[in-house]
Amino acid sequence: MSASVEGRTATIPERIWLASYPSGFPAEIPPLAYESIGAALEHFCAVHGERPAFISMGKSLSFRGLEAQSARIGAWLQSRGLSKGDRVAVMMPNILQNPVVVYGILRAGFTVVNVNPLYTPRELEHQLNDAGAKVLFVLENFAHTVQQVVARTQVQDVVVCSMGDMLGLKGHMVNLVVRRIKKLVPMWSLPGHHTFKAVMAAGAGKTLAAPNVTRTDIAFLQYTGGTTGVSKGAMLTHANLLSNMEQMGLWLETAFIGKKRPEQLVFLCALPLYHIFALTVNSLAGLLTGATNILIANPRDIPSLVKDMATYKVNVFPGLNTLFNALMNNPDFQKVDFSNLALTFGGGMSVQRPVAERWRKMTGCPIAEGYGLSETSPVATANRLDTSEFTGTIGMPIPSTDVDIRNDEGASLPIGEIGEICIRGPQVMAGYWNRPDETAKVMTADGFFRTGDIGFMNEQGLIKIVDRKKDMILVSGFNVFPNEVEEVAMTLAGVLECAAIGVPDEHSGEAVKLFVVRKDPNLTEADVRAHCADNLTNYKRPRYIEFRNELPKSNVGKILRRELRP
Template structure:
C-alpha cells in the first residue's frame, strides 16, 4: 500500500462531511452483520412470517411463502449438481418469480447473474459466456433470445416461467392476454427447458443443504460497462451488499425524525430488479425492514402503473428523474393521495431542479438525490433525509465511506476543485469478474475506486457532479458506451466510419446520436436504425443519425467525439 498524498486538502482524510450529518447518525456502520444475504433473508422470513414481502398485480407473497418458495428453488439448484459459487442467471422483469429465484440462488450458496430481459442475442451471449452461468431462469417472453444463443454458452439448464405463473387464478387471464391478445411471447423451442412451477414442486420434496456462503464470497455479478465499453461483471460480495444495506438503514433513521415511522413499510418497486439501484434499495432494504415491495413489471405503461399504485399506501419510492416527470404529466397520478409518502429517492441520473420543485409542490414529499454505481453496491452518497431542501448535489458520503476528489495523477485536490470522484468503503466491489487488468485500472493502491465521474466537494462535504471523465452516455440511468454503439454500426457493410455521442434529451436525460460516414451512398437512416435495433437493447439505440463526409480526427487518426459534441 502506498502512503496517501502529502498535505491532502480534500475531505477524504479529515471527513469534513461528518459535521453535516444529521444528529445521531454515526460515522461508521459497526461490525454486526449477518454472514450472508441468504441468512439475512432467512431471519427476516422468520421475524415477519405473516407480512407481505412482494406484491405483483394484486397478488402478494408473505415472508413465510417466500421462505418456502426460495427453499424449494435453492434445494432444486443444489440437487441439479451445482456447487457453491456457481453462477445462475435471472432474466426477468419485476414479477414475483424474480425475487423467488434470486433469494433461492443466494440461499443455495450460488452467485446471481442479473440479466436485462431486453438484451439482444449478441448482448446476452456475451454476458452468459463471460459469467460462465450454468442455469438461467427466464420469462417466456424472452425465451426466444435465450434459444438463439444457447449453443454458444455454458448454460446446462433453462427454467422458463410466464407472466402470470404465481398470480393464482388471475394468472391464467394474464397469460392469455400476454400470449394471445398482446402477442408478447415470440415462438421459442428449447426441448430441454423445464417450467418454473416444476422447479418449485420438485424442490419442495428436497432438502436445502447448508450454503456456507461467507462474507467475501460473490453474491452477484452485476454487469456494467465500467470505465470502458466492454461489459464486465462487477463482483459484489455478500459483505459489500450487507454493508450498503446497513449504511442505508442508518441513514434512513433521519427520514423519520419529523414523521411517525409506519409499523409496516410499503416500497414502490418501479425500477427493474436486475438494476443495482432496485436490487439494493428496494429488494434488499425491503427484506431487511420486513417491508412489502409492490412490483411494477412495466413502468412505461403509465396509466396501468398509476392504476396499480392507487391501491396502496406507498411510503418509500425510489425512482429516476424521467419516471417522476412522466408520472406528473398523468392527470390520474396528480389526483392521487400522497399523504403516506415519507421518502422519495432519486438516482441513476441527475434530478432536474424543475422536476424536483414540481414533485414537492404536487406530493408534499421532496425527492432526495443520491449517487452510486454498480461497483459500489450501489449507494455512495445521499442527501440528508430530514430536510425538504433541494441541494442540486449528490449529497454526503454514507457512514464508513470516504470520497476523495483526485487529479489524473491520483493526487488529492483542494475543496472546490473539479477532479475525478474516488470512493472507498465496504460497499466497493471485490473487482471485475476475471478481469484483473480492468480492476487494476479503476482501483488505486490505497483502496479508492475511480468512478469516472468528475465533480467537486464543497466546504460542507456535499459532492457535486459536473461532468464525466469518459465519453459514456447516460440514458435514463443506464450507462451507454460509444465504443459498443460504434462497433455495432461498423458491422453494417454500408458503413465506413462511425462515432456516437450523447445529446441532451428532456425525457431520458441524454439520447444517443450516431454519426456515419457511408461506404454505400444508398445507405439510409432507417437501415442504420434497424441494424442497431437488432443488436442493441432499446436504451442503447441511436435516436438520431447524421451522415457526414468525414469525421474529425486527431493527428494520429483518433476520432474526436468532443468536436462532434460541439
Template sequence: MPETSVSMPPQGARKPWLKSYHPSVPAHIPPLEHASIGALFDDCCRRFSEHGAYACMGSTLSFRALAAEAEALAAFLQSLGLEKGDRVGVMMPNVLQNPITLFAVLKAGLTVVNINPLYTARELKHQLADSGAKALVVLENFAATVEQALPGTAVRHVLVTSLGDCLGFKGVIVNAVVRHVKKLVPRWSLPGHVPFRQALAKGRRLALSPVAVGPSDIAFLQYTGGTTGVSKGAILTHANLLSNMTQLGLWLETAFVTRPRPDRIVFLCALPLYHIFALTVNALMGLKLGGLNVLIPNPRDIPALVKEIGQNRITIFPGLNTLFNALLNNADFRTLDHSSLALTFGGGMAVQRPVAERWEAVTGCPIKEGYGLSETSPVATANRLDLADFTGAIGLPLSSTDVDIRDEAGLSLPLGETGEICIRGPQVMKGYWNMPEETARAIFPDGFFRTGDIGFMDENGLVKIVDRKKDMILVSGFNVFPNEIEEVVMTLEGVQECAAVGVADPHSGEAVKLFVVRRRPELTEDEIRAHCAKHLTNYKRPRHIEFRQELPKSPVGKILRRELRDIKTDA
C-alpha cells in the same frame, strides 16, 4: 498499477462530511449481524412472516410464502448438481418469480448473475459466456433470445417461467392473453428446459442442504451497462451488500425525524430488480425492513403505473429523473393523494432541479438524491433525509465511506477543486470478474475506486457531480458539461425532455447539439436559443437543435447520450 504519491491528505483522511451528519448517524457502521444475505433472509422471513413481501398484478406474496418458495427452488437447484459459487443467470422483469429466484440462488450458496431481459442474443451470449453461468431462469417472453445465445456457453440447465406462474387461477388467464391475444411470446425451443412451477413442485419434495456461506463469498456478478465499452462483471460479495444495507438503514432512520414512522413501509419498485439500484434499495432494503415491494413489470406504461400508485399507500419511492418527469406530465398522477410518501429517492442519473421542484409541489415530498454505481453496491453518498432542501448535489459519503477528489495523476485535490470522484468503503466491489487489468485500472492501491465521474467536494463534505468524463464536450478548449445545459433548458416551459451532446465542428473542435422533446408543440428553436442566451455563456449554447418525439433510453430510464452522439448527422 504503480503506487501513486499523494501530495496532500485526501478528503478521506480529513472527513469534512462528518460534521454535516445528522447527530444519530455514526461515522462507522457497526459489525455486520449476519454472515450472508441468505442468513439475513431466513431471519427476516421469520420476523415478518405474516407481512406482505411482494405484490404484483393484484397478487401478494407474504414473507412466509416467499421463504417456502425460495427454499423449494433452492433445493431444486442443488438437485441439478450446482455447487457453491456456481453462477445462475436471472433474466426476467419485475414479477413475483424474480425475488423467489434471487433469494433461492443465494440460499443454495450460488451466485446471482442479473441479466437484462431485453438484451439481444449477442449481449446475452457475452454475459453468459463471461460469467460462466451454469443455469438460467428466464421469462418465456425472452426464451427465443436464450435459444440463440446458448450455443458455446456453459449453461446446462434452463428454467422457463410464464408471466402468470405465481398469480394463482388468474395466472392461467394472464398467460393465455400474453401468448395468444397480445402475442408477446415469440416461438422458441429449448430442449430439456424445466418449467418454473415444475421446479418448485420437485423442490418441495427435496431437502435443502445447508451451505456455509461467509461475508467474503460472491453474492452477485453485477454487470455494468457497457456504455463505455465491453460490459464488465462487478464482483459483489455478501459483505458488500450487507454493508450497504447497514449504511442505508442508518441513513433511512433520519427520514422519520420530521414525520411519523409508518406501521408498514411500502416501496414502489418501478425500477427493474436486475438493476443494482432496485436490487439494493428495493429488494434488499425491503427485506431488512420487513416492507412490501409493489412490483411494476412495465414502468413505461405510465397510466398503469399511476393506477398502481393510486391503489397503494407508497412510503418510499426510488426512481430516476426521467420517471419522475413522466409521472409529472400525467394529469391523473397530479391528482393522487401523496400524503403517505415519506421518501422519494433519486439516483441513476442527475435529478434536474426543475423536475425536483415540480415533484415537491405535486407530492409534497422533496426528492433526495443519492449516488452510486454497480461497483459500489450501489450507494456511496446521499443527501440528508431529514432536511427539506433539494441541494442539486449527490450528498455526503455514507458511514464508513471515504470520498476523495483526484486529478488525472491520481493526486488528491483540495476541497472545492474539480476532479475524478473516488470512493473507498466496505460496499466497494472486490474487482471485475476475470479482468485483473481492468480492476487494477479501476482501483488505486490504497483502495479508492475510480468512478469516472467528475465533481468536487465543498467545505461541508457535500459532493457535487459536474459530469461524466465521457460526456464532457470540448468547445474551443473550454469544458462544457451536458448536465448544466440540460438543467437550464428544462426550466423553459414547453420542454418535456432534452439531452445535450458534442458533435464535430470545423471551427471549435466540438459544438453542442441539443435534442428536445416538446411538451408544447408550438415551441420553436428561437425560443430555446433565446432562453439559453439568457442563462448560458456563449460557448455553452447549443449550436444545433433537433426536435424529436422521444429520446433513446436504457431499460432503467437513463437517457442514452451515446446513441444520440452516434447518430449520423450533417450537424
C-alpha cells in the same frame, strides 16, 4: 490523514461531512451480524413472518412464503450438480418469481448473474459466456432470445417462467392475456427446458442444504452498462451487499426525523430488480426493514403505474429523473393522494432541478438525490432524507464511506476543486470478474474506486457531479458539461426531455448539439436558442438543435448520450 497513492502521497480530507449528519447519527455501520445474504433472509423472514414482502399484480407474497419458496429453488439447484459459487443467470422483470429465484440462488451457495430481459442475442451471449452461467431462469416473453444463443454457451439448464406462475387462479387469465390477446410471447423452442412450476414441485420434495458461504464469497456478478467499453461483471460479495443494506437501513431512518414512522413501510419498486439500484434500495432494504415492495413489471406503462400508486399507500419511492418527469405529465398522477409519501429517492442519473421543483410542488415531497454505481453495491452518497429542499447535489458519504476528489495524477484536491470522485467503503466491489487489468485501472493502491465521474465537494461535505469524463465537451479549450446545458434547457416550458453531446466542429474542435423532445408542439428552434442565450455563456450554447419524438434510454430509463453521438 495521508496515504500512498499510485507512488505518490495523497492527503485525504478528514470526514468533514460528519458535521452535516443528524445529531448523534453514527459515522460507521455496526459489525455485520450475518455471514451471508441467505442467513440474513432466513432471520428477517422469521422476524417479519406473515407480513407481505412483495405484491405483484394484486398477489401478495409474505416473508414466510418468500423463505419457503426460495428454499424450493435452492434445493432444486443443489440437485443439478452445481458447485459452490457456480453462476446462475436471472432474466426476468419485476414479478414474484424474481426475488424467489434470486434468494433461492444465494441460499443454495451460488452466484446470481442479473440479466436485462431486453438484451439482444449478441448482448445475452456475451454476458452468459463471460459469467460462465450454468443455469438460466427466463420469462417466456424473452425465451426466443435465449433460443438463438443458448447452444453457444455453458448453460446446462434453462427454466422458463410464465407471467402468471405465482398468481394463483388469476395466473391463468394473466397468461391468456399475455400470450393470446397482447401477443407478448414470440414463438420459441428450447428442447429439454424446465418449467418454473415443475422446478418448484421438484424442489418441494428436496431439502435445502446449508452451504458454507462466507462474507467474501461472490453473491452477484452485476454487469455494468458497458458505457466505457465491453460490459464487465462487478464482483459483489455478500459483505458488499450486507454492508450497503445496513447503510441504507440506517440512512432510511433520517427520512422520519420529526415524523411518525409507519409500522410497515410500503416501497414502490418501479425500477427493475435486475438493476443494482432496485436490488439494494428496494429488495435488500425492504428485507431489513420488513417493508412491502409493490412490484411494477412494466414501468413504461405510466397509466398502470399511476393506478398502483393510487391503490397502495406508498411511503418510499426510489426512482429516477425520467420516471418522475413521465409521471408528472400524466393527468391522473395529479389526482393521487400523496399524504403517505415520506421519501422520494432519486438516483441512476442526475435529477434536474426543474423536475425536482415540480415534483415537490405536485406531491409535497422533495426529492432526495443519492449516488452510486454497480461497483459500489450501489449507494455511496445521499442527501439527508429529512431534507425539505432539493440541494442539486448527490449528498454526502453515507456511514463507513470515504469520498475523495482526486486529479488525474491521483492526488487529493482541496475543497471546492473539480476532480474525479473516488470512493472507499465496505460496499466497494472485489473487482471485475476475470479482468484484473480493468480492476487495476479503477482501484487505487489505498483502496479507493475511481468512478470516472467528475465533481467537487463543498464545505458541508456535499458532493456535486459535474459530469462523466467521457461526456465532457471541449469547445475552444473550454470545458462544457452536458448536465448544465440540459438543466438550462429543461427550464423552458415547452421542453419535455433533452440531451446534450459534443460533435466535431472545424472552428472550435467540438460544438454543443442539443436533442429536444417537445412538450409543446409549437416550440421552435428559435425559442430554444433564445432561452439558451439568456442562460448560458456563448461557448456553452448549443450550435446545433435537433427535435426528436423520443430519446434513446437504458433499461431503467437513463438517457443514453452515447447513442446520440455521430
